[in-house]
Amino acid sequence: VSLESRLRSIVGGAHLIVERDVLATYQRDWTGRFHGEARCVVRPADTEQVASVVRECAAAGVALCIQGGNTGLVGGSTPMDGSVLLSTRRLDVVGDVDSVAWQVTAGAGVTLAGMQRRVRAAGLDFGVDFAARDSCTVGGMAATNAGGERVLRYGATRAQLAGAVAVLADGSVLTRMSGLPKDNCGYDLTGLLCGSEGTLGVITELRLRLVPLLRARAVALLAVDGTAAALDALRALRESLPALEAAELFFPAGLDLVLRHGDLPAPFPEPHPAYLLVECADLSDPAEPLLDAIAQLPGLRDATTSADASGRRKLWAYREQHTEAISAEGTPVKLDVAVPVSRLAGFVAGLPGTVLQAAPTARTVLFGHLAEGNLHVNVLDALDCADAITEAVLTSVAREGGSVSAEHGVGRSKARWLHLSRSAAEVAAMRALKRALDPAGLLNPGVLLPDVQPS
Amino acid sequence: VSLESRLRSIVGGAHLIVERDVLATYQRDWTGRFHGEARCVVRPADTEQVASVVRECAAAGVALCIQGGNTGLVGGSTPMDGSVLLSTRRLDVVGDVDSVAWQVTAGAGVTLAGMQRRVRAAGLDFGVDFAARDSCTVGGMAATNAGGERVLRYGATRAQLAGAVAVLADGSVLTRMSGLPKDNCGYDLTGLLCGSEGTLGVITELRLRLVPLLRARAVALLAVDGTAAALDALRALRESLPALEAAELFFPAGLDLVLRHGDLPAPFPEPHPAYLLVECADLSDPAEPLLDAIAQLPGLRDATTSADASGRRKLWAYREQHTEAISAEGTPVKLDVAVPVSRLAGFVAGLPGTVLQAAPTARTVLFGHLAEGNLHVNVLDALDCADAITEAVLTSVAREGGSVSAEHGVGRSKARWLHLSRSAAEVAAMRALKRALDPAGLLNPGVLLPDVQPS
Numbered sequence: 001v002s003l004e005s006r007l008r009s010i011v012g013g014a015h016l017i018v019e020r021d022v023l024a025t026y027q028r029d030w031t032g033r034f035h036g037e038a039r040c041v042v043r044p045a046d047t048e049q050v051a052s053v054v055r056e057c058a059a060a061g062v063a064l065c066i067q068g069g070n071t072g073l074v075g076g077s078t079p080m081d082g083s084v085l086l087s088t089r090r091l092d093v094v095g096d097v098d099s100v101a102w103q104v105t106a107g108a109g110v111t112l113a114g115m116q117r118r119v120r121a122a123g124l125d126f127g128v129d130f131a132a133r134d135s136c137t138v139g140g141m142a143a144t145n146a147g148g149e150r151v152l153r154y155g156a157t158r159a160q161l162a163g164a165v166a167v168l169a170d171g172s173v174l175t176r177m178s179g180l181p182k183d184n185c186g187y188d189l190t191g192l193l194c195g196s197e198g199t200l201g202v203i204t205e206l207r208l209r210l211v212p213l214l215r216a217r218a219v220a221l222l223a224v225d226g227t228a229a230a231l232d233a234l235r236a237l238r239e240s241l242p243a244l245e246a247a248e249l250f251f252p253a254g255l256d257l258v259l260r261h262g263d264l265p266a267p268f269p270e271p272h273p274a275y276l277l278v279e280c281a282d283l284s285d286p287a288e289p290l291l292d293a294i295a296q297l298p299g300l301r302d303a304t305t306s307a308d309a310s311g312r313r314k315l316w317a318y319r320e321q322h323t324e325a326i327s328a329e330g331t332p333v334k335l336d337v338a339v340p341v342s343r344l345a346g347f348v349a350g351l352p353g354t355v356l357q358a359a360p361t362a363r364t365v366l367f368g369h370l371a372e373g374n375l376h377v378n379v380l381d382a383l384d385c386a387d388a389i390t391e392a393v394l395t396s397v398a399r400e401g402g403s404v405s406a407e408h409g410v411g412r413s414k415a416r417w418l419h420l421s422r423s424a425a426e427v428a429a430m431r432a433l434k435r436a437l438d439p440a441g442l443l444n445p446g447v448l449l450p451d452v453q454p455s
Numbered sequence: 456v457s458l459e460s461r462l463r464s465i466v467g468g469a470h471l472i473v474e475r476d477v478l479a480t481y482q483r484d485w486t487g488r489f490h491g492e493a494r495c496v497v498r499p500a501d502t503e504q505v506a507s508v509v510r511e512c513a514a515a516g517v518a519l520c521i522q523g524g525n526t527g528l529v530g531g532s533t534p535m536d537g538s539v540l541l542s543t544r545r546l547d548v549v550g551d552v553d554s555v556a557w558q559v560t561a562g563a564g565v566t567l568a569g570m571q572r573r574v575r576a577a578g579l580d581f582g583v584d585f586a587a588r589d590s591c592t593v594g595g596m597a598a599t600n601a602g603g604e605r606v607l608r609y610g611a612t613r614a615q616l617a618g619a620v621a622v623l624a625d626g627s628v629l630t631r632m633s634g635l636p637k638d639n640c641g642y643d644l645t646g647l648l649c650g651s652e653g654t655l656g657v658i659t660e661l662r663l664r665l666v667p668l669l670r671a672r673a674v675a676l677l678a679v680d681g682t683a684a685a686l687d688a689l690r691a692l693r694e695s696l697p698a699l700e701a702a703e704l705f706f707p708a709g710l711d712l713v714l715r716h717g718d719l720p721a722p723f724p725e726p727h728p729a730y731l732l733v734e735c736a737d738l739s740d741p742a743e744p745l746l747d748a749i750a751q752l753p754g755l756r757d758a759t760t761s762a763d764a765s766g767r768r769k770l771w772a773y774r775e776q777h778t779e780a781i782s783a784e785g786t787p788v789k790l791d792v793a794v795p796v797s798r799l800a801g802f803v804a805g806l807p808g809t810v811l812q813a814a815p816t817a818r819t820v821l822f823g824h825l826a827e828g829n830l831h832v833n834v835l836d837a838l839d840c841a842d843a844i845t846e847a848v849l850t851s852v853a854r855e856g857g858s859v860s861a862e863h864g865v866g867r868s869k870a871r872w873l874h875l876s877r878s879a880a881e882v883a884a885m886r887a888l889k890r891a892l893d894p895a896g897l898l899n900p901g902v903l904l905p906d907v908q909p910s
Contacts, residue, residue, distance in 0.1 A: 100690055100796050123694075147637050156637060158646070159614065172880040180793050181827040182602050182611060183858040184650055185865055185876040186903055187885050191613070191646040195639055212694065235555055239578075239667060242697065242738065283697065338635045341555050372636040403638040410640055421640040425627040429892065430642050436891035437884065448641055 003060045007042045007084070010052045015043035015090065026067060026085050027078065034075030034412060038065065038085040045090050047165055047173060047204040054202060055171035057084050063442050066198035068140030069111060071132040073336070074411025076144065076197045076447050083445075088139045091204055097122035102210040103162050103179045108139025108203050115208070124210040127154030131320070139203045145195035147407030149246045152371040154211060156407070158194040163207035166193050168200075169438035179207045192433070197409050198444040200437045214243075214281035218290045219312040223272035223302035227345040230276045233297050234370055240293045243282040248319045250275050250367040255318060257325035257365065264317055268302045276370065277319050279312070322367050322376075332365070332378040333386045335393050339402035341373040347400050351377065351393070358392040359385035374406040394420050415450040458515045462497045462539070465507045470498035470545065481522060481540050482533065489530030489867060493520065493540040500545050502620050502628060502659040509657060510626035512539050518897050521653040523595030524566060526587040528791070529866025531599065531652045531902050538900075543594045546659055552577035557665040558617050558634045563594025563658050570663070579665040582609030586775070594658045600650035602862030604701045607826040609666060611862070613649040618662035621648050623655075624893035634662040647888070652864050653899040655892045669698075669736035673745045674767040678727035678757035683800040685731045688752050689825055695748045698737040703774045705730050705822040710773060712780035712820065719772055723757045731825065732774050734767070777822045777831075787820070787833040788841045790848050794857035796828045802855050806832065806848070813847040814840035829861040849875050870905040 008016040017023060018040045028035045039062070044050045057064050065079035068088050079085045088109040095105035097119050104124075106115050112133040116126055128141065130148035140146070142164065147156045154160065162179040166189075176183075176190055193201050224230045227249070234247050252271045259266055267275075280286035287307035294303055306312050326332050339347045352364045359382035368375035379389050394404045398420035405414050405421070419427060427449070434441070434449060463471040472478060473495045483490045494517070499505045512519050520534035523543050534540045543564040550560035552574050559579075561570050567588040571581055583596065585603035595601070597619065602611045609615070617634040621644075631638075631645055648656050679685045682704070689702050707726045714721055722730075735741035742762035749758055761767050781787050794802045807819045814837035823830035834844050849859045853875035860869050860876070874882060882904070889896075889904060 098797060100686055102693075145639050145643075147639075151636060155614075156639075158643065159610075168880070168884065172883065174881050174884060175878060176881065178795050178856040178858070180795065180858050180861070181606060182793050182824070182829045182861040183876070184600050184602075184611075184860045184862055185858055185869075185873055186881070187651055187655075187888055188600075188613065188646055188649065189881060189884060191643055192888075194643065196642055200642075212697070231555055238557075240738065242667070283695065338637050340633050340635065342553060369637070374637045401633040403633070403635050403640055405639050406635070406637040407639055414640075418640060421638070423630060425623070426629050426631070426641070426644060428627065429623065429629060429644060432891040433642055433647075433888060436887040 003056060003062060004040055006056045007040065007053055010049050010056065011042055011044050017041040026070065026087065029070060029072060029075055029078050031073060034078040036079040037081045038079040039082055041085045041087055043087045043090050047167065050086070050202055050204050051167045051171045051173050053086060054167050054169065058169060058171060058440065058442055061440065063445050065444055066143070066202050068109065068137030068143070069132070069135040071136040072140065072144065072411060073408045074405070074413040076409055076411030076444070077140070078412070080446050086202065088137060088204070091139065094118045097124060097210070099124065101179055104208050104210060105177065106138050106206050106208055108205060109137050112136050112138060112141065119210050120213055123213050125213040126208065127160045127211045128157050138206055138208065142194050142203050142206055143196065143198050144409040149248065149369060151369065152247055153245045158191055160209045161190050161194055161206060162209050164190045164193060164203055165205035166201040166203045169440065169443050174201065177205065177207045197411065197448045199434060199448050200443065212283070214283060216283060216285045217279060217281045217312060218285070218287040218305060218307040219277065219279045219315045220290055220294055220303055220305040221267055221315045221318065222276040222278065222294065222300055223268055224274050224276055225299060225301065226273045227348045229299060230274050230370055231341060231344065233276055233300070236297055237278060237293050241280055241289060243280040243286045243289070244278060245281045246279040247370040248277040248367070249370040250319055250322060253363070254322050254365045254367050257329055258318055258321045261325040261328040262321050264314070264321070267304060267318060272301045275318070277315060319367065326365055326378045326380065330380050331383055332380050333382060333389050335377040335390060336406050336408040337377060337393065337397045337402055337404060338372055338374040338406035339397060339400040343400040344373045347396070350396065354392050354396050355379055355389055358388040362389065372406065410448045412446055415446070415448060418450055458511060458517060459495050461511045462495065462508055465504050465511070466497055466499050472496040481525065481542065484525060484527060484530060484533050486528060489533040491534040492536045493534040494537055496540045496542055498542045498545050502622065505541070505657055505659050506622045506626045506628055508541060509622050509624065513624060513626060513895065513897055516895065518900050520899055521657050523564065523592030523598070524587070524590040526591040527595065527599065527866060528863045529860070529868040531864055531866030531899070532595070535901050541657065543592060543659070546594065549573045552579060554579065556634055559663050559665060560632065561593050561661050561663055563660060564592050567591050567593060567596065574665050575668055578668050580668040581663065582615045582666045583612050593661055593663065597649050597658050597661055598651065598653050599864040604703065604824060606824065607702055608700045613646055615664045616645050616649055616661060617664050619645045619648060619658055620660035621656040621658045624895065624898050629656065632660065632662045652866065652903045654889060654903050655898065667738070669738060671738060671740045672734060672736045672767060673740070673742040673760060673762040674732065674734045674770045675745055675749055675758055675760040676722055676770045676773065677731040677733065677749065677755055678723055679729050679731055680754060680756065681728045681800065682803045684754060685729050685825055686796060686799065688731055688755070691752055692733060692748050696735055696744060698735040698741045698744070699733060700736045701732070701734040702825040703732040703822070704825040705774055705777060708818070709777045709820045709822050712784055713773055713776045716780040716783040717776050719769070719776070722759060722773055727756045730773070732770060774822065781820055781833045781835065785835050786838055787835050788837060788844050790832040790845065791861050791863040792832060792848065792852045792857055792859060793827055793829040793861035794852060794855040798855040799828045802851070805851065809847050809851045810834055810844055813843040817844065827861065865903045867901055870901070870903060873905055
């Protein structure tokens with residue numbers, strides 16, 4: 001009996017996919033950069049079916065690729081040729097919101113937006129949010145420790161996890177769903193699975209922490225003298241505004257593209273060296289404390305604020321339209337990196353020069369999440385130098401003690417650069433953990449850990 | 456050459472201790488319940504010396520016990536007979552406070568109070584605090600994922616870690632000290648080491664997240680109808696008071712002992728079924744919002760509040776004198792457990808009966824951290840039934856999906872009960888991780904993982 005037959009008997013005929021045209025929608029990531037030929041797609045309905053699928057694949061010695069919403073940016077959920085692609089999308093049950101513990105149970109295949117609707121109806125919210133919310137799944141968010149714009153206030157996805165159910169490579173099921181905020185009974189397996197990118201287990205269910213739903217919001221766009229000035233402003237705002245939730249940095253190069261390709265008016269009469277977008281959210285209107293705090297900031301070049309929803313959206317648009325505006329100029333080389341905030345100003349100042357050495361015609365457009373020193377590096381007009389640019393930028397990131405993958409993960413695309421941010425001892429420890437939980441290397445091979453030892 | 460000689464050559468003669476009377480101070484925990492005969496105590500001065508010590512012990516096949524401030528409650532840092540006791544107390548360097556990133560670097564041997572002094576002088580604070588602050592070390596806090604009274608607001612120690620340096624069993628050194636809030640380059644080794652109780656590595660240095668220093672505080676003591684009413688009050692207060700920092704629960708049985716053995720006046724004219732102590736901390740005086748929120752609470756039986764320091768201390772004393780008052784009555788059986796808050800009221804109601812079945816003469820005194828369902832169970836007049844009481848209480852905790860160790864850790868004392876809170880699959884996964892990083896079992900043997908398989 002073939003593996004496909006055995007998988008079909010677990011999930012039912014409708015959920016074992018071998019048709020080439022249907023497979024195609026699973027086999028390529030949405031950026032189109034990553035692709036692999038899966039032998040089939042299997043869509044289990046619950047944890048028990050996932051465990052059976054994993055056991056059958058293990059018995060057959062066939063690798064598994066685990067895919068949620070397929071919104072990743074690093075090829076972490078596109079299959080190796082010949083592997084079984086396990087889609088978590090049918091694991092889409094959301095439990096009742098526990099308004100005493102501020103928690104909810106969600107299947108790995110629930111979309112972020114679907115979960116948000118449920119918890120907001122109960123007067124609560126989830127601490128992580130970003131643009132892919134309608135497609136990305138909470139299981140994928142946990143597997144990649146997804147970040148976004150609220151990390152400043154709530155941390156990344158790992159900080160939102162109160163528990164998980166996961167299937168290990170041997171088909172055994174780890175269940176830790178009591179959601180206890182204090183539970184010091186051994187190793188933090190949930191935290192270890194989070195960010196392991198499907199290489200240590202298949203997350204099937206999550207117990208998620210929730211935060212208060214804060215509807216009173218105010219946004220300010222500040223014009224400042226540069227990155228150092230933006231950091232000074234952020235420090236002062238954080239000290240006086242506990243309601244601060246986002247602090248986004250961008251520059252004239254990016255704003256120019258946004259203005260050229262969209263229909264937004266210039267935010268200020270003249271351009272400025274850097275822009276800082278901040279948002280406060282609170283139970284009561286945060287506009288006044290935000291205005292007070294801004295009035296105290298020394299050296300501000302200009303500022304504009306808004307507390308009503310449409311005005312807030314307009315200010316956010318200057319930041320959010322960056323990705324689209326950059327793509328309208330051409331296909332960029334994109335890198336997601338972070339450096340310690342104490343090194344950020346120097347790094348930003350040096351980056352265009354670093355890029356130009358690798359690609360003399362390149363234009364560098366930067367924006368990012370200021371509080372975490374997380375920069376999205378976009379390089380235009382230099383696609384043919386992509387490798388040299390990547391090498392140059394990531395090497396300079398490493399020199400500053402930074403991360404070659406701040407929030408997108410390692411996936412397939414950055415595995416060969418992992419050694420820039422992780423020492424040989426760290427990679428060896430990770431390999432030992434991988435061998436301990438998946439000795440045959442069946443879960444997401446090629447993702448995260450490079451096949452060759454780092455030099 | 457003996458192992459002692461080789462260790463002496465690493466740390467210097469003054470820091471290799473073999474004298475019986477000096478050893479004695481390291482070999483017994485402060486509760487006096489745990490004791491073991493170490494062959495020597497070694498006090499390395501830095502990470503490099505720790506690595507050398509670990510390598511020498513590994514080469515000799517001699518087990519290591521790692522000890523910080525020796526303030527643990529579960530025997531996690533008392534030695535196995537014949538092991539080398541590695542004291543981290545000389546790793547006591549605190550770095551400059553990074554007021555941009557809100558972080559500080561501290562050696563594992565720095566006391567919590569010592570670190571607090573440094574960061575408070577820079578206008579910041581640490582998110583975890585508890586009574587052992589003058590003796591406990593930040594390394595021990597990380598190794599045990601220490602909790603305390605602010606977990607409601609800031610989470611336990613794991614949530615405060617931005618990085619760590621640790622020596623593994625093979626003497627290799629993991630270094631992740633950039634303090635990047637976003638750094639998705641593989642497995643969360645820092646989070647895995649946190650709470651591993653010295654069984655996976657020796658933490659030598661930490662990069663700690665800091666929080667704003669909030670000097671404006673207000674405390675209220677609320678008299679309520681019982682545990683369910685306390686949870687209703689807490690839910691309402693959390694929704695309206697972002698500044699809420701602590702919510703402590705106690706009962707008439709404990710308050711009676713506090714009043715009998717101390718010199719506090721009764722807080723209210725008459726006794727009430729349960730008491731809830733709450734504290735708010737903010738940049739501006741939180742007294743008015745706290746009073747407003749309390750005024751909105753339905754069904755409150757009585758309340759008293761204080762915003763000045765001495766009044767706050769007096770209200771806290773009702774809760775903090777519980778431990779002393781209980782000890783003044785006799786030696787209690789003490790258990791640190793948690794149940795999901797949705798089960799807490801039923802669990803509290805049933806607990807005295809559960810205890811009486813195991814020990815007909817026992818008096819049960821409960822208090823704890825309400826938001827986490829974390830109860831400190833104290834049983835008086837039944838020391839000869841300690842095992843039966845422990846068995847009965849922990850079994851009933853497990854029945855509710857609770858934790859047999861909420862914040863104190865597993866150590867030696869609870870290893871045999873681990874299977875009540877962790878499934879066979881979870882224990883097997885933990886064993887696999889332990890074998891992966893410490894195949895010879897040299898780090899803290901006997902702690903956390905039981906020697907026998909769970910049933």
